[in-house]
Amino acid sequence: MSTLSINNVKKSFGEVDIIHGVDVEIDDGEFVILVGPSGCGKSTLLRMIAGLETISSGEIIIGGRVVNNLRPKDRDIAMVFQNYALYPQMTVAQNMGFALELAGAKKEEIRKKVGEAADILGLEPLLDRKPSQLSGGQRQRVAMGRAIVRDPKVFLFDEPLSNLDAKLRVKMRAEIKSLHQRLKTTIVYVTHDQIEAMTMADKIVVLQGGRVEQIGTPLELYDRPKNIFVAGFLGSPAMNFLEGVIEDGGTFVLKGGARAALHSTPAVADGAPLVLGIRPEDLALCAEDGIDAVVKVIEPTGSETHVAVEVEGQELTWVVRDRVDLSFGQTVKLSLKTSNAHFFDKATERRLGGVDGLPQFEEMGFPC
Known part of the structure; x- marks a missing residue:
């Protein structure tokens, strides 16, 4: 069994x-990614798992x-x-075979294991080359081998x-994920x-300031973030946040005064300061009604355009x-979907309704 337990681990x-x-x-066999700013x-946590850093307790x-x-x-x-x-x-x-050589493995065993790893990673034509003769992606595959x-x-x-360029990073992401699916070995990735x-991940651990903010599958964290930090960290572009308050038991009033009737509201008192989080892809252009938005920056990417x-007075993407x-x-x-x-x-910056709850309302009345 290749299970891994990290129990109340501290480092000072x-x-x-x-x-x-x-x-x-x-x-x-789980692929777990530790992510955070x-x-x-x-990286300190990973080095403690590896034994390259001592743990203070846990x-x-x-x-x-x-x-x-x-x-x-x-x-x-x-x-x-x-x-x-x-x-x-x-x-x-x-x-690729040096660690086995140090462990006293026989030459035939080393040759066999190196050959199997080279076949998995497509390194057979490169076995006689030195690192200086390889590209960045090839060197990374050798390190994996x-x-x-x-x-x-x-x-x-x-x-x-x-250390890789953007195009190669995309390719190597797919290679590492494919490798995991073939080997079915436990992976912890920072x-x-x-x-x-x-x-890439089966499960994501979001860290901030040496503490775990949330653990879950990628879509769980994306759809049901525990707090503003997780909501803003996952997603590209990041989630938008609009400040406002609930009034009259069912109206969300933006900081600047725009009002929206809600079909259902969070269980908070009128006047309580709230933050509405909405993804950039959930904004839509209206013909007549809706919220006034002033265009500040236009960034075409080809398949889509990012507009600030x-x-x-609040900036949205x-x-x-x-x-x-x-x-x-x-x-x-x-309009806001x-x-x-x-x-x-x-x-508190915590999501109202709980981590596992559904969104707190069905529809918002900024009309379109």
């Missing part, structure tokens, strides 16, 4: 607390065995680093695609790129998938 450097009691359960503690259990005091080589893990960490004087084959030959219980990836997290607009003729400074009318929208308490 002197008097500075970095990781504040993290709990994560990872099932056998720079400095949130995700337990890390791999395959039913507590590994807190085991050296990295005794944990039955393999790590793929951001900078590949290949030996420049060795060939691809030698790099070096991990595969060890047949570990858990693969650890530390931002492996951050990235700050939420697109990588959304497209100002609504009553609007994703347009049809061809529209817009210009800077133009005022347009927008709110079946997928959310209310958040402004003070």
Whole structure:
């Protein structure tokens, strides 16, 4: 079994607390991504799993065995680093088989395992080359091959695609996901790129300030974010947030005064400050009615256009998938498709209705 349990793990450097009691359960064969902004503690947590950092308290259990005091080589893990960490004087084959050689494996066993990994990763024509003769993507595949030959219980990836260009990152995302589906080995993967997290993970762990904000499948986190941080971090472009209050038991009033009748409302008192979260793709152009929005920035991407607009002093991003003729400074009318929208308490930033609840209303009356 390749299960991994992280139980109330904490990490401090002197008097500075970095990781504040993290709990994560990872099932056998699961692809789990640790995601969050720079400095949130995700790489530190990965290094503690690997044994490259000591933990201050708590337990890390791999395959039913507590590994807190085991050296990295005794944990039955393999790590793929951001900078590949290949030996420049060795060939691809030698790099891939070096760990087995150190472990005293026989030459025939090393040759067999290196050949199998090279076949999986399409590296057969490159086995006699040195790292300096390879592209960035090829070097990353060699680093992955070096991990595969060890047949570990858990693969650890530390931002492996951050040094690649955009096109190659897309290709390597697909290769790593395909590799996981073939090997069915437990993977813990660190990235700050939420697109990588959304497209690759079975389960995402969102971290901020050394704490777990939410754990769930990509769509669970996208559709039912626990708080404003998770809602704003996952999704590209990010979710829009509009400040306002509930009045008369069923009307949402924006900060600038625009009013909308709601079919159902969160259970809060009139006048309570709220934040409405709505995805950029849930804004739509109106012919006559709707909210006045002033166009500030227009960014064509080909398949869609990202438009920054100002609504009553608050900036929103609007994703347009049809061809529209817009210009800077133009005022347009927008409606909000709110079946997928959310209310958040402004003070606590928590989503009203609970993590597992449905959206708090069906439809919003900014008419169109």
